[in-house]
Amino acid sequence: MIIVMKKGSTQKDVDKVLNFLEKNGLSGHVSKGVRITVIGGIGTDTPLVKERVEELSEVEKVIPILKPYKLVSREAQPENTVIDIDGIKIGGNEIVTIAGPCAIESEEQLMTTAASLKKAGVKILRASAYKPRTSPYAFQGMEEDGLKLLAKVKEEFGLAVETEVMDTRRVELVSKYVDVLRIGARNMQNFNLLKEVGKVDKPIILKRGISATIEEFLLAAEYILKEGNKQVILCERGIRTFETSTRNTIDITSVPVVKAASHLPIIVDPSHAAGRKELVGPIAKAAVAVGADGLLIEVHCDPENALCDGKQALTPGEFSKLMVDLRKIASAIGRKM
Numbered sequence: 001m002i003i004v005m006k007k008g009s010t011q012k013d014v015d016k017v018l019n020f021l022e023k024n025g026l027s028g029h030v031s032k033g034v035r036i037t038v039i040g041g042i043g044t045d046t047p048l049v050k051e052r053v054e055e056l057s058e059v060e061k062v063i064p065i066l067k068p069y070k071l072v073s074r075e076a077q078p079e080n081t082v083i084d085i086d087g088i089k090i091g092g093n094e095i096v097t098i099a100g101p102c103a104i105e106s107e108e109q110l111m112t113t114a115a116s117l118k119k120a121g122v123k124i125l126r127a128s129a130y131k132p133r134t135s136p137y138a139f140q141g142m143e144e145d146g147l148k149l150l151a152k153v154k155e156e157f158g159l160a161v162e163t164e165v166m167d168t169r170r171v172e173l174v175s176k177y178v179d180v181l182r183i184g185a186r187n188m189q190n191f192n193l194l195k196e197v198g199k200v201d202k203p204i205i206l207k208r209g210i211s212a213t214i215e216e217f218l219l220a221a222e223y224i225l226k227e228g229n230k231q232v233i234l235c236e237r238g239i240r241t242f243e244t245s246t247r248n249t250i251d252i253t254s255v256p257v258v259k260a261a262s263h264l265p266i267i268v269d270p271s272h273a274a275g276r277k278e279l280v281g282p283i284a285k286a287a288v289a290v291g292a293d294g295l296l297i298e299v300h301c302d303p304e305n306a307l308c309d310g311k312q313a314l315t316p317g318e319f320s321k322l323m324v325d326l327r328k329i330a331s332a333i334g335r336k337m
């Protein structure tokens with residue numbers, strides 16, 4: 001349930017409601033707005049508990065949340081969540097592009113790509129040190145040596161850096177090196193991993209599972225928020241359907257659907273959706289037009305020799321050209337890019 005506090009309520013009033021919730025087996029999640037404070041009362045509540053909360057003198061009204069996800073719902077928080085990464089805001093008016101290679105392959109590859117992306121105006125670099133590969137014989141990533149290179153990119157270019165975390169045992173280590181953690185599509189329902197990143201004080205990019213419904217996607221985000229980490233960026237990256245002409249089928253509708261259902265920002269990854277570089281631009285343009293808060297795009301300094309996902313990687317030159325078109329679309333819908 002959503003508990004709307006009376007105007008001018010004090011911390012003491014909030015504590016009283018929180019204590020009441022705790023006594024009744026519910027957890028309270030406070031969201032302080034400029035004018036009003038709301039508390040999400042999460043757990044299995046009964047009509048009687050709701051009635052008794054409503055009777056508390058500090059409470060203005062109680063709204064039940066009918067959706068299975070609670071903390072991520074628009075009902076729990078009507079205004080958009082804006083996530084701040086070193087001053088870069090995701091979820092506000094600006095559409096943020098995160099770009100970089102699929103995987104960290106060598107110091108030269110990462111530094112060369114980072115230098116050109118910095119020139120192209122990118123502020124957050126993506127690159128994976130741990131790779132979820134379909135084949136156990138494929139390149140698995142540079143692991144901690146790769147993380148060290150990301151720290152170097154941050155220091156030399158002043159870029160924020162993001163990378164995938166695949167394992168609960170690596171959450172602490174990965175958090176030491178990067179600004180943003182990414183949960184890949186294959187781990188969207190790795191509930192232990194979701195709980196672990198829920199305890200971290202860093203933004204999390206949560207990618208939609210390969211065959212996840214939007215409800216399952218939002219419930220996965222709920223796991224993270226429930227642990228206390230409210231900085232979740234959802235990422236649509238295509239889903240598996242009967243269609244085989246693209247790597248995945250982009251569900252562009254998920255952007256407005258998620259935006260109506262949740263206050264969390266949502267970005268689009270056209271690269272993994274497409275699987276082919278000639279489709280990256282069209283999907284990215286559609287994503288901007290449909291209201292995405294950002295893009296996650298694979299860019300490689302030498303796609304032909306990439307150790308993974310070379311076919312879908314743009315060169316820095318192709319990426320810069322695409323950004324020119326994307327900015328025009330952003331401007332047409334009143335957003336900055």
Ligand code: PEP
Binds near residue numbers: 164183184
């Ligand atoms: C990635 O972004 O590096 C990745 C592996 O994508 P996904 O988890 O969406 O397949």
Ligand code: MN
Binds near residue numbers: 102308309
């Ligand atoms: Mn990739």
